[in-house]
Amino acid sequence: MKIVEGNFYSKDHEWVKIDGKEAFVGISDHAQDSLGDIVYVELPDVGDEFDKGEAFAVVESTKAASDVYLPVAGKVVEVNEALDDAPELINEDAFANWIAKIELSGDADTSDLMDAAAYKEFCENE
Amino acid sequence: MGKLLRSALFEVYERYGGNVVDFAGWEMPVEYEGLVPEHNAVRNAAGMFDVSHMGQITVEGKDAEAFMQYMVSNDVAAAGDHQIQYTHFCRPDGGIVDDFLIYKYNKDRYLLIVNASNVDKDFAWVNENKGDFDVKLENLSDQYSAIALQGPKSEEILQQLTDIDLSAMKPFRFQDGVTVNGAKALVSRNGYTGEDGFEIYLGNDDVVALWDKLYEVGKDKGLVPAGLGARDTLRFEANLPLYGNEMLDDISPLEASLGYFVKLDKEADFIGKEVLKKQKEGALSRKIVAFEMKGKGIPRHGYDVLADGKVVGFVTTGYTSPTLGKNIGKAMVPIEYAKIGTPLQIQVRKKAVDAEVVSAKFLG
Numbered sequence: 001m002k003i004v005e006g007n008f009y010s011k012d013h014e015w016v017k018i019d020g021k022e023a024f025v026g027i028s029d030h031a032q033d034s035l036g037d038i039v040y041v042e043l044p045d046v047g048d049e050f051d052k053g054e055a056f057a058v059v060e061s062t063k064a065a066s067d068v069y070l071p072v073a074g075k076v077v078e079v080n081e082a083l084d085d086a087p088e089l090i091n092e093d094a095f096a097n098w099i100a101k102i103e104l105s106g107d108a109d110t111s112d113l114m115d116a117a118a119y120k121e122f123c124e125n126e
Numbered sequence: 127m128g129k130l131l132r133s134a135l136f137e138v139y140e141r142y143g144g145n146v147v148d149f150a151g152w153e154m155p156v157e158y159e160g161l162v163p164e165h166n167a168v169r170n171a172a173g174m175f176d177v178s179h180m181g182q183i184t185v186e187g188k189d190a191e192a193f194m195q196y197m198v199s200n201d202v203a204a205a206g207d208h209q210i211q212y213t214h215f216c217r218p219d220g221g222i223v224d225d226f227l228i229y230k231y232n233k234d235r236y237l238l239i240v241n242a243s244n245v246d247k248d249f250a251w252v253n254e255n256k257g258d259f260d261v262k263l264e265n266l267s268d269q270y271s272a273i274a275l276q277g278p279k280s281e282e283i284l285q286q287l288t289d290i291d292l293s294a295m296k297p298f299r300f301q302d303g304v305t306v307n308g309a310k311a312l313v314s315r316n317g318y319t320g321e322d323g324f325e326i327y328l329g330n331d332d333v334v335a336l337w338d339k340l341y342e343v344g345k346d347k348g349l350v351p352a353g354l355g356a357r358d359t360l361r362f363e364a365n366l367p368l369y370g371n372e373m374l375d376d377i378s379p380l381e382a383s384l385g386y387f388v389k390l391d392k393e394a395d396f397i398g399k400e401v402l403k404k405q406k407e408g409a410l411s412r413k414i415v416a417f418e419m420k421g422k423g424i425p426r427h428g429y430d431v432l433a434d435g436k437v438v439g440f441v442t443t444g445y446t447s448p449t450l451g452k453n454i455g456k457a458m459v460p461i462e463y464a465k466i467g468t469p470l471q472i473q474v475r476k477k478a479v480d481a482e483v484v485s486a487k488f489l490g
Binding site for chain 1: 156157359423426475
């Protein structure tokens with residue numbers, strides 16, 4: 001299982017990479033592996049605003065549809081449109097293939113998120 | 127809910143990498159390597175499923191045929207000895223109690239293979255309706271384990287473990303008292319995937335050895351262990367219904383588009399016959415149809431179906447078909463929306479996505 005250093009991770013297996021006032025968000029390698037072949041990603045619209053913990057996208061495998069929750073509050077400024085035609089990109093590399101780019105509302109609250117080491121332990125104990 | 131049940135094969139799930147979930151009161155593997163690779167293995171080579179959770183009810187005695195004719199909507203008398211027939215128990219109002227397979231030994235002896243989730247309901251149902259029929263009813267579900275071997279390579283694989291000539295066994299036939307991998311078993315040629323295959327019923331003590339041996343002799347031919355996930359996508363693509371999705375206590379076989387299995391012209395009266403007859407004669411107000419998505423979105427069990435801007439029905443099963451790569455489903459709709467080509471919409475979360483009624487023969 002791949003885990004990228006420097007990202008924060010949620011208990012729902014999203015990752016967020018914070019860069020100043022912006023953040024990239026996606027699902028973890030562990031999440032894509034559990035879901036299996038991803039066949040559809042429902043992307044948010046640019047301009048949509050979400051609270052922390054709100055469902056902002058849906059990732060569907062053959063088995064099931066799974067909500068993706070935003071680990072930090074903010075506004076969608078860009079979506080990864082490549083996922084529209086090639087949702088399987090998330091299976092190929094869940095970290096390179098972010099779902100949305102977010103403009104943070106204020107300072108990101110990361111108090112309940114995990115760093116790479118803590119997330120690795122979390123997945124092992126799940 | 128009581129304690130979850132485990133089949134005699136429970137220990138193999140972990141050894142073969144199974145991911146275990148709760149299903150119909152059982153702890154069962156939803157997948158091993160993954161749903162899609164398992165699905166494709168069954169279409170192209172072979173897959174093996176633990177189907178020990180299925181129930182076994184026996185009906186024996188001098189009134190067995192008359193009792194079965196009264197209980198089910200298909201014509202049991204039309205089946206030959208050692209033939210398997212698909213049928214339903216219906217309620218007096220036509221709703222389906224369960225769908226199942228009848229293994230007919232002869233006119234005095236039948237084995238019913240019923241849904242795991244309905245075993246208790248079915249056994250109560252046959253007992254409630256036994257009346258003066260001279261029959262002995264037994265629920266033997268605890269005594270059997272079973273493996274379904276499915277896919278085009280099934281015969282070649284299973285033939286290595288038995289002396290009977292499998293090539294001589296026709297579809298929907300069975301043989302009991304056969305030796306498979308050194309153990310006594312019942313072997314039938316049927317399944318729930320749309321592929322050729324066999325079901326092997328045997329004692330709980332013999333099933334683990336058979337599972338391991340099948341894998342040993344089959345893996346070079348592409349055999350993989352397969353879970354409930356692939357079982358559902360395979361049966362769905364093959365236009366096979368599932369109780370709890372396409373069938374319920376308040377859905378009749380005609381509404382479920384399973385009229386082929388309802389023999390209204392058989393002589394015997396059977397439970398539900400009057401209502402089903404009326405439905406057949408024009409009182410059918412809704413039925414299950416197949417549809418294909420025209421817009422983006424995957425239909426799922428339970429989603430609303432819209433037509434002319436209002437909710438008219440519900441999705442019974444929906445998937446991205448692993449074999450076809452299309453988003454397809456089954457839905458219960460009013461009869462006026464059931465014709466092939468009719469535009470529908472499926473409510474996928476916040477969006478109403480365009481769909482169209484198509485032929486249910488998804489695989490052609």
